[in-house]
Amino acid sequence: MKILPLIRLANYYETDRMGIIHHSNYIRWFEEARVDYLGKIGMPYSEVEEMGVMMPVLEVSCEYKSPVHFNDTVVILSKIKEFKGAKITISYEVYDQKTRELRTKGETKHCFVHADTFQPLRLRTDYPEMNERIMELVGIDIVDWE
Numbered sequence: 001m002k003i004l005p006l007i008r009l010a011n012y013y014e015t016d017r018m019g020i021i022h023h024s025n026y027i028r029w030f031e032e033a034r035v036d037y038l039g040k041i042g043m044p045y046s047e048v049e050e051m052g053v054m055m056p057v058l059e060v061s062c063e064y065k066s067p068v069h070f071n072d073t074v075v076i077l078s079k080i081k082e083f084k085g086a087k088i089t090i091s092y093e094v095y096d097q098k099t100r101e102l103r104t105k106g107e108t109k110h111c112f113v114h115a116d117t118f119q120p121l122r123l124r125t126d127y128p129e130m131n132e133r134i135m136e137l138v139g140i141d142i143v144d145w146e
Contacts, residue, residue, distance in 0.1 A: 020067035037078035062106035073097040
Protein backbone atom coordinates (compact mmCIF):
# COMPACT_ATOMS: atom_id res chain seq x y z
CA MET A 1 0.00 0.00 0.00
CA LYS A 2 1.38 3.39 -0.97
CA ILE A 3 0.18 6.49 0.82
CA LEU A 4 1.65 9.84 -0.05
CA PRO A 5 2.81 11.94 2.90
CA LEU A 6 1.52 15.39 3.71
CA ILE A 7 3.60 17.99 1.87
CA ARG A 8 3.33 21.46 3.33
CA LEU A 9 4.74 24.91 2.66
CA ALA A 10 5.89 26.81 5.75
CA ASN A 11 3.86 30.02 5.92
CA TYR A 12 5.13 33.43 6.98
CA TYR A 13 2.50 33.78 9.70
CA GLU A 14 3.88 30.62 11.34
CA THR A 15 7.30 32.16 11.91
CA ASP A 16 8.64 33.86 15.00
CA ARG A 17 10.88 36.90 15.36
CA MET A 18 13.91 34.77 14.45
CA GLY A 19 12.36 33.90 11.08
CA ILE A 20 11.82 30.25 11.89
CA ILE A 21 8.63 28.31 12.39
CA HIS A 22 7.40 28.87 15.94
CA HIS A 23 7.62 25.69 18.01
CA SER A 24 3.87 25.59 18.67
CA ASN A 25 3.08 25.26 14.98
CA TYR A 26 4.64 21.80 14.78
CA ILE A 27 1.81 20.56 16.99
CA ARG A 28 -0.66 22.01 14.46
CA TRP A 29 1.27 20.29 11.68
CA PHE A 30 1.00 17.00 13.55
CA GLU A 31 -2.77 17.45 13.68
CA GLU A 32 -2.95 18.26 9.97
CA ALA A 33 -0.82 15.21 9.22
CA ARG A 34 -2.95 12.97 11.46
CA VAL A 35 -6.20 14.05 9.81
CA ASP A 36 -4.62 13.61 6.37
CA TYR A 37 -3.16 10.20 7.25
CA LEU A 38 -6.37 8.82 8.75
CA GLY A 39 -8.26 9.91 5.64
CA LYS A 40 -5.75 8.17 3.40
CA ILE A 41 -6.00 4.90 5.32
CA GLY A 42 -9.78 4.89 5.02
CA MET A 43 -10.70 6.43 8.37
CA PRO A 44 -11.61 10.06 7.61
CA TYR A 45 -12.08 12.05 10.84
CA SER A 46 -15.48 13.23 9.67
CA GLU A 47 -16.71 9.64 9.24
CA VAL A 48 -15.18 8.52 12.53
CA GLU A 49 -16.97 11.34 14.33
CA GLU A 50 -20.23 10.60 12.49
CA MET A 51 -19.97 7.06 13.90
CA GLY A 52 -19.97 8.60 17.37
CA VAL A 53 -16.26 8.14 18.06
CA MET A 54 -13.98 10.91 19.33
CA MET A 55 -10.20 10.74 19.67
CA PRO A 56 -9.11 13.27 22.29
CA VAL A 57 -5.41 13.97 22.66
CA LEU A 58 -3.90 12.57 25.85
CA GLU A 59 -0.28 13.51 25.28
CA VAL A 60 1.96 15.28 22.75
CA SER A 61 5.72 15.14 22.41
CA CYS A 62 7.91 17.00 19.96
CA GLU A 63 11.67 16.91 19.47
CA TYR A 64 13.13 19.76 17.43
CA LYS A 65 16.18 18.76 15.40
CA SER A 66 16.73 21.79 13.16
CA PRO A 67 14.60 24.80 12.23
CA VAL A 68 12.16 25.15 9.38
CA HIS A 69 12.14 28.60 7.80
CA PHE A 70 9.48 30.58 5.97
CA ASN A 71 8.83 29.20 2.49
CA ASP A 72 10.55 25.86 3.15
CA THR A 73 8.57 22.86 1.97
CA VAL A 74 8.34 20.00 4.43
CA VAL A 75 7.21 16.41 4.13
CA ILE A 76 5.40 14.99 7.14
CA LEU A 77 5.43 11.22 7.53
CA SER A 78 2.87 9.68 9.86
CA LYS A 79 2.31 6.16 11.10
CA ILE A 80 0.49 4.28 13.80
CA LYS A 81 3.19 3.50 16.33
CA GLU A 82 1.11 1.68 18.91
CA PHE A 83 -2.48 0.56 19.40
CA LYS A 84 -3.94 -1.05 22.48
CA GLY A 85 -7.66 -1.15 21.70
CA ALA A 86 -8.60 1.89 23.73
CA LYS A 87 -5.52 4.02 23.01
CA ILE A 88 -3.48 4.82 19.92
CA THR A 89 -0.10 6.50 19.39
CA ILE A 90 0.67 8.18 16.08
CA SER A 91 4.24 9.21 15.27
CA TYR A 92 5.36 12.01 12.96
CA GLU A 93 8.59 12.89 11.22
CA VAL A 94 9.00 16.27 9.53
CA TYR A 95 11.63 16.40 6.77
CA ASP A 96 12.90 19.17 4.54
CA GLN A 97 11.66 18.24 1.08
CA LYS A 98 14.82 19.37 -0.74
CA THR A 99 17.55 18.14 1.60
CA ARG A 100 15.58 15.28 3.23
CA GLU A 101 16.99 16.41 6.57
CA LEU A 102 14.92 15.44 9.59
CA ARG A 103 13.68 18.69 11.15
CA THR A 104 11.31 17.49 13.84
CA LYS A 105 9.83 14.30 15.17
CA GLY A 106 7.12 13.60 17.67
CA GLU A 107 4.00 11.73 18.55
CA THR A 108 0.49 12.13 19.82
CA LYS A 109 -1.37 9.73 22.07
CA HIS A 110 -5.14 9.48 21.91
CA CYS A 111 -7.92 7.47 23.44
CA PHE A 112 -11.23 6.52 21.89
CA VAL A 113 -14.41 7.75 23.57
CA HIS A 114 -18.12 7.79 22.83
CA ALA A 115 -18.97 11.22 21.42
CA ASP A 116 -22.13 11.64 23.46
CA THR A 117 -20.83 10.50 26.86
CA PHE A 118 -17.05 10.84 26.54
CA GLN A 119 -16.84 7.42 28.17
CA PRO A 120 -13.96 5.24 26.97
CA LEU A 121 -14.69 2.65 24.34
CA ARG A 122 -12.84 -0.37 23.08
CA LEU A 123 -12.72 -0.59 19.34
CA ARG A 124 -12.40 -4.39 19.34
CA THR A 125 -15.92 -4.81 20.67
CA ASP A 126 -17.59 -1.50 19.82
CA TYR A 127 -16.18 -0.91 16.32
CA PRO A 128 -14.54 -4.15 15.13
CA GLU A 129 -14.00 -3.01 11.53
CA MET A 130 -12.12 0.09 12.67
CA ASN A 131 -10.15 -2.02 15.13
CA GLU A 132 -9.16 -4.45 12.38
CA ARG A 133 -8.06 -1.65 10.05
CA ILE A 134 -5.84 -0.09 12.70
CA MET A 135 -4.36 -3.45 13.67
CA GLU A 136 -3.32 -4.00 10.04
CA LEU A 137 -1.29 -0.79 10.06
CA VAL A 138 0.41 -0.75 13.47
CA GLY A 139 4.12 -0.12 13.08
CA ILE A 140 4.04 -0.36 9.32
CA ASP A 141 5.76 2.31 7.27
CA ILE A 142 3.35 2.57 4.38
CA VAL A 143 4.35 5.98 3.13
CA ASP A 144 6.05 6.22 -0.24
CA TRP A 145 8.06 9.43 -0.42
CA GLU A 146 9.73 10.01 -3.74
